[in-house]
Amino acid sequence: MNISLVQFSRCLSTSKICCKKVIPTNIKNKGVSSQLWLKRQLSDPYVEKAKLMNYRCRSAFKLVEINDKYKIFCPGQTVIDVGAAPGSWSQVAIKEVENQGKVISIDKQNIYPMEGVTILSGMDFTDPASQSRLMKELNGTKAQVVMSDMAPRASGIREMDNENMMNLCYSALRFSVQVSEFGATFLVKLWQCGQSKQLELDISRFYNNVKFVKPKASRDDSAEIFILGRSFKGLKKT
Ligand SMILES: C[S@@+](CC[C@H](N)C(=O)[O-])C[C@H]1O[C@@H](n2cnc3c(N)ncnc32)[C@H](O)[C@@H]1O
Structure with missing residues (x-):
């Protein structure tokens, strides 16, 4: 052949x-x-396993592992999946929140339809119009989980790539604090760099329990890591 x-x-x-x-x-x-x-x-065993389990890509196992360990999902939750294409995290989330829950997924790229998931394809999350659209989908309700697996297109210039990644992380954090219910969870991917600690501290301003997480399915040679923020403190009304 x-x-x-x-x-x-x-x-x-x-x-x-x-x-x-x-x-x-x-x-x-x-x-x-x-x-x-x-x-x-x-x-890569995860590539083969993803095919066997009908996941759209191997990234699914990172979220499965995080959820197995930290139990971030429950039936009935509203989950926002940012940077969702091709959709394996949404597959994991919709299964966990079951029929009464809701998953809203957004990406710049096309996401093929998925039963039970509201898909916003071809939308830049950092554009305020995209965030308004997400809020419209929430229809006045709050989210219990906001997760971002967004990654910028790598240029090869490390400082610039790290800065672009950080901008995406902060954009996800700002959005998360606006739409999250008291007690909610925030999960964000980043590339380890000089600003990682500051991001962790900034997430700690809004979430009670914050930690770095590196699932086994995340390649050892990758700078990728996740920050998990649990127990959203809520926004103080001024
Ligand atoms: C690693 S992939 C996500 C994989 C996904 N979690 C899954 O399991 O299928 C990163 C995604 O982030 C998206 N992305 C990067 N910047 C974005 C932005 N500004 N707005 C929306 N999506 C973005 C990319 O288009 C890409 O599809």
């Missing part, structure tokens, strides 16, 4: 037939980074 790298990677994310560890024969002339990516995909 002689398939191109593009066809093969498409198979990895969609097909149940091709994903049986078919080793493409014609990758030697591909770039080093493509070869490394492919090798990593093939040897």
Whole structure:
């Protein structure tokens, strides 16, 4: 079987037939980074497991692990999933909040429809119009969980990428404190950098119990880490 790298990677994310560890024969002339990516995909147990469990991507297991350990979801909750494409976190959340709950998912990219989930595709979360739209979906109610797995497109310039990531984190935090119910949970992804501690301190101003979390499904060689804020303090009325 002689398939191109593009066809093969498409198979990895969609097909149940091709994903049986078919080793493409014609990758030697591909770039080093493509070869490394492919090798990593093939040897990653979470990629295979995601396919078996019908998750849209391996990221699902990060949230599953966090939820198994910290029990962030309960039936009936309203969850806002920011940076949700392709949608594996939303898959996990909708299953946990069950029929009475609500998941509202937003991303710049397209998110294919998912039963029970309100999807806002093609929307930049940092745009005030997108946040107004999310609030409209809440229809005067509050959220019990706001989670952000947003990541900016990496430029390779570390300082700039970290700054862009931090801007997304703070945007998610500002939104979360506006729409969250007293006692709610905030989960945000960041890349470890010089500002991580300050972000943790800032989240602690609004949430009682704040910790860094690195699930096993998050690759060891990745700077990715999560901050989990529990027990929202509420906003003081002035
Ligand atoms: C790691 S992926 C999220 C994976 C997702 N949690 C899942 O499990 O399927 C990061 C996402 O953040 C989105 N993103 C980055 N910046 C964004 C922004 N300003 N507004 C909305 N989405 C954004 C990207 O489009 C990308 O889909």
